[in-house]
Amino acid sequence: MTQTYRVAILGATGAVGTELLALLDERNFPLAELKLLASPRSAGQTLDFKGESLVIEAVTADSFKGVDIVLASAGGSTSKAWAETITGAGAVMIDNSSAFRMRPDVPLVVPEVNPQAASEHQGIIANPNCTTILMAVAIYPLHQVQPIRRIVAATYQSASGAGARAMEEVKRQSQAILNGEAPVAEAFPYPLAFNLFPHNSPLTDVGYCEEELKMVNESRKIFGVPDLRVTATCVRVPVLRAHSEALNLEFDSPFALEKAREVLSQAPGVKLVEDWQANYFPMPIDASGKDEVLVGRIRQDLSHPNAIDLWLCGDQIRKGAALNAIQIAELLTQNDWVKPSKSLPLANSIA
Numbered sequence: 001m002t003q004t005y006r007v008a009i010l011g012a013t014g015a016v017g018t019e020l021l022a023l024l025d026e027r028n029f030p031l032a033e034l035k036l037l038a039s040p041r042s043a044g045q046t047l048d049f050k051g052e053s054l055v056i057e058a059v060t061a062d063s064f065k066g067v068d069i070v071l072a073s074a075g076g077s078t079s080k081a082w083a084e085t086i087t088g089a090g091a092v093m094i095d096n097s098s099a100f101r102m103r104p105d106v107p108l109v110v111p112e113v114n115p116q117a118a119s120e121h122q123g124i125i126a127n128p129n130c131t132t133i134l135m136a137v138a139i140y141p142l143h144q145v146q147p148i149r150r151i152v153a154a155t156y157q158s159a160s161g162a163g164a165r166a167m168e169e170v171k172r173q174s175q176a177i178l179n180g181e182a183p184v185a186e187a188f189p190y191p192l193a194f195n196l197f198p199h200n201s202p203l204t205d206v207g208y209c210e211e212e213l214k215m216v217n218e219s220r221k222i223f224g225v226p227d228l229r230v231t232a233t234c235v236r237v238p239v240l241r242a243h244s245e246a247l248n249l250e251f252d253s254p255f256a257l258e259k260a261r262e263v264l265s266q267a268p269g270v271k272l273v274e275d276w277q278a279n280y281f282p283m284p285i286d287a288s289g290k291d292e293v294l295v296g297r298i299r300q301d302l303s304h305p306n307a308i309d310l311w312l313c314g315d316q317i318r319k320g321a322a323l324n325a326i327q328i329a330e331l332l333t334q335n336d337w338v339k340p341s342k343s344l345p346l347a348n349s350i351a
């Protein structure tokens, strides 16, 4: 008989949480039990799952007793607040926040890139930043053929990265502008409808915002190349739910475009989308709701013999967040890695 697992979603009512719920159903995850957890604001409300109405509970100290896997997507402070309780209860936490990603004792996993890292968890596995996941899926297959020496990235990030409230805000702002009214910004610092702005994550003293530094530091950790040269400019655009990225990749020697296309057409999680005659390439509306990262517009960098340019779009809520987390959970269940590889959970050292 197939083994089944008791799973909890922390942040079940959010943009990523509701997608986690849909994916557990769609991918027929081997569930023994499913708990939906959120803030007290949502307690008592229900969400449908496989034709059943599941009641959302406010998270408490007892919520994780008897749970095997917690899929957490309720923000960094909520993850930090509950990590010790979760690991202490013997559950493994697959955390979508940035709270633990750069800890050396927490694997940072993109299943198409470094699946084995998941086996080394001590109670927490981090789901990487969404733009970093999409980039990693698309470029790791090229990196395996010829190591990438430098990445220059520009991102075009949708409202979904800031959650369900931000997506609603962009719709309201669009409506207001079309009605000749002033757009109201609450979830974002500025109106996003009919506008764009450099990513609103906090600025750091090196001049990069935190989102840009996540792309730098997290790609190095996922690829296992601590000195990988990465630079990024992250921008919010008025798109609802799929991110786009323009990437310039530099190698030690020229990378033949035909080889790049051949590699990417066979790469797991990637779909090559290029129609040069029709000028048709990946677009967020085509990537929305899809599992694959759409890649296209692969071309020689005319300013550097060893560099190529490419363009990608990927669903931020799916592969950029919920799908990647579910794939990590599947790695654990399929390889019998649910229990920590080391007996000491890191619970007592969590800040």
Ligand code: A2P
Residues within 6 Å of the ligand: 010, 011, 012, 013, 014, 015, 016, 017, 037, 038, 039, 040, 041, 042, 043, 059, 073, 074, 075, 078, 162, 163, 164, 165
């Ligand atoms: P709630 O809907 O009850 O506020 P998003 O990323 O789309 O904004 O979603 C955030 C998710 O995190 C929601 O499910 C939200 O629940 C949940 N959440 C936010 N704060 C807390 C908290 N303090 N405790 C538990 N869940 C929280």
